[in-house]
Every structure is written in C-alpha cells, then in structure tokens.
Amino acid sequence: MVFVTTDREFGQLVGLEKERILPQDANSKLTVTPPASFTVFSFIKSQADLPEDLTKFLVSSSLGHDGVMLMVEAGLEGFVSQNRDAAFTWFFESRKARLNPHNYLSAVLSRALRVYSAVIKRFEDMKSRQPMLLPMRNFLAGDLSRMRNSFHANPMPTDIVDTVDRCIKGLRATQSPKKSSTYNDVYYIDENDRYYQYGHEEHARPETSVPPHGYYCLLNSNFRFGVSYDAIRHFNVSEAKKNQLVKGSFYNCHDQATSPPKSALHMNMFPSDQIA
Incomplete structure (x- = not known):
C-alpha cells in the first residue's frame, strides 16, 4: 500500500x-x-x-x-x-x-x-480473471471500457462490484469457437471481429527495457486493478477466418501504433498490450 x-x-x-x-x-x-x-x-x-x-x-x-x-x-x-x-x-x-x-x-x-x-x-476464478485481463487498448468492447472507467472513477461507484460482474458476464458472452475451424478452441470476440484466446504457451516474455518502454509498461505487465497475474501468459490474436492474415493497426503498451508482422496468422499480445 x-x-x-x-x-x-x-x-x-x-x-x-x-x-x-x-x-x-x-x-x-x-x-x-x-x-x-x-x-x-x-x-x-x-x-x-x-x-x-x-x-x-x-x-x-x-x-x-x-x-x-x-x-x-x-x-x-x-x-x-x-x-x-x-x-x-x-x-x-x-x-x-x-x-x-x-x-x-x-x-x-x-x-x-x-x-x-x-x-x-x-x-x-479463471472464468472472471480472463476477461479482466483483456488488453485495454486493443480489445474493443463496451463492457471492457465500462469496467475500466469504473475503476478510474473518483469516487468509485457504490455498485462497482456489481458493475464489474455485469461486465465480466458481458465479455464472457462474446466467447465462441471459430466457425471456420474444426477445433473447439474458444475465443473472446471484440467489436472489430478479432479473436482473442488466452493462451497456455509460455514461449514469449514481456520486454522490460526502459526505453523504449515506460515504467508504466512494466507495472502493467505484472498487475491489473491492483492484483498480480501471470506475466508470461499472453493472448493469441487472430482474424475470424482460418488462415486469414492479421491486418490493421494496433496500439502497443506505450500507445504507439503498430502493424502486425507480415504473413502473421496470429499475434502474441500480453494483457498490457505489449506485442511480442
């Protein structure tokens, strides 16, 4: 404290x-x-x-x-x-x-x-932890924004716990397998129709060099809303269709616009929005 x-x-x-x-x-x-x-x-x-x-x-x-x-x-x-x-x-x-x-x-x-x-x-509870860890800058969803705004308010709303639970429920409702895939993997789907899966892989590590990162990048790589989380797990971000290249612009953990690597079928994105 x-x-x-x-x-x-x-x-x-x-x-x-x-x-x-x-x-x-x-x-x-x-x-x-x-x-x-x-x-x-x-x-x-x-x-x-x-x-x-x-x-x-x-x-x-x-x-x-x-x-x-x-x-x-x-x-x-x-x-x-x-x-x-x-x-x-x-x-x-x-x-x-x-x-x-x-x-x-x-x-x-x-x-x-x-x-x-x-x-x-x-x-x-992993069922509520995962939606609370979705990348704030890139996962476009009203429920994620409402949850974030509730934690940022001063004073916090008297019903903040109920608000958080409603937002978690709304984010979980976006979960679905890919229609074009034969696998039963479940994804969180945002309003850009991008698919986010909280991966079990631990092959990527968040960078810690300052610069190019800020100290807030390091802090956000370890804590969300006051609680520590597994810093080496990330989301796999992909498009709706199988073998569809990831396109568009994303914002990294220090708010710089970045494009996905060429020929990338998915991106590794940490909860802090750091892209590996």
Whole structure:
C-alpha cells in the first residue's frame, strides 16, 4: 500500500509509522485466502515530481508483492492516472488523515478494502480473471471500457462490484469457437471481429527495457486493478477466418501504433498490450 500525498507532515508520519498507520484490523478486512498483510510506503510528491517518478517507485516497491494498492490524496487524480489500470486506487483527504490518522483511515479503508477484496476474489476464478485481463487498448468492447472507467472513477461507484460482474458476464458472452475451424478452441470476440484466446504457451516474455518502454509498461505487465497475474501468459490474436492474415493497426503498451508482422496468422499480445 502506497500513500501518495503532497502533505509532507502526513507523508513523513506514514514513513515513520509504516504498517502502524493502518487500523489494527486492516489485514483481517482484506478477506482473501491465504490471509494477506500490507507493506506500507509513502510517496511525498514535490512540485518537480512527474507521474513517471511515481510509476518507477511503484515498479521497485512492488517487487515480491501480490498486489498494489494506492491511497491517493484528493486532487492528484491526474498525477496517478497512468497507474490506474495496474493499481487499485482509492482517494483520501490528507488534512483529515494528518489530524486523526487512525480514526480517519479506519473509516476510509473499511469500504476500500471491502471492494479490493471482492476484486481479488474475481481474479482467483479463471472464468472472471480472463476477461479482466483483456488488453485495454486493443480489445474493443463496451463492457471492457465500462469496467475500466469504473475503476478510474473518483469516487468509485457504490455498485462497482456489481458493475464489474455485469461486465465480466458481458465479455464472457462474446466467447465462441471459430466457425471456420474444426477445433473447439474458444475465443473472446471484440467489436472489430478479432479473436482473442488466452493462451497456455509460455514461449514469449514481456520486454522490460526502459526505453523504449515506460515504467508504466512494466507495472502493467505484472498487475491489473491492483492484483498480480501471470506475466508470461499472453493472448493469441487472430482474424475470424482460418488462415486469414492479421491486418490493421494496433496500439502497443506505450500507445504507439503498430502493424502486425507480415504473413502473421496470429499475434502474441500480453494483457498490457505489449506485442511480442
């Protein structure tokens, strides 16, 4: 859990107290199996800090962890926007947190952890994990956009868990085998009539060089909505007809338009939209 604030006094308090800043029952409110515990960090934003500085900090501090939760000072929505797909993000008022940290954070975290726990449980089930991992930039579907927008909202909608479940159901409804294939492989089909299959292969690896990638590419290659996932599994992307070459334009993990390789019958695309 990373507290992001411009309030130096509160940020220093978090840095000093660390896990002690949280309510005593914070770990128990994260109702996951096996039981989990938080490691607490503080990021005090200065005027010179850029969004990429925070993302670089998150990449390093998230190593060895199964999730990333951001507690963000209200007003810093733009500063954390590039991390919203990867990190579960909740907002707080730094002045109230500084004046009465334990009581205030107890109230704020009560709902936040309830929602975060529900998200983690969705990732434990492959039937809901797969649609939640569809590549955001390239899989064109209203339900995927609605799910993403719900996580990006401030405040999150009171019915966000129901919204996520409806979106998962809608995305699962797009699943179908290819009509032109004799195999029973099932694909998610987007509004461009492209077919996405979550593959079992582990022959590709996401690139980690910065540049050409940004630190948000690295973060998104490991986390979605605050939950870690298998970084070496990817989607196989193909067209509707058997032996049809993949055509068109795609956006990679750092928003650059790219074309599929020539003579490609499918593309390897990670949840982060990185194309291998």
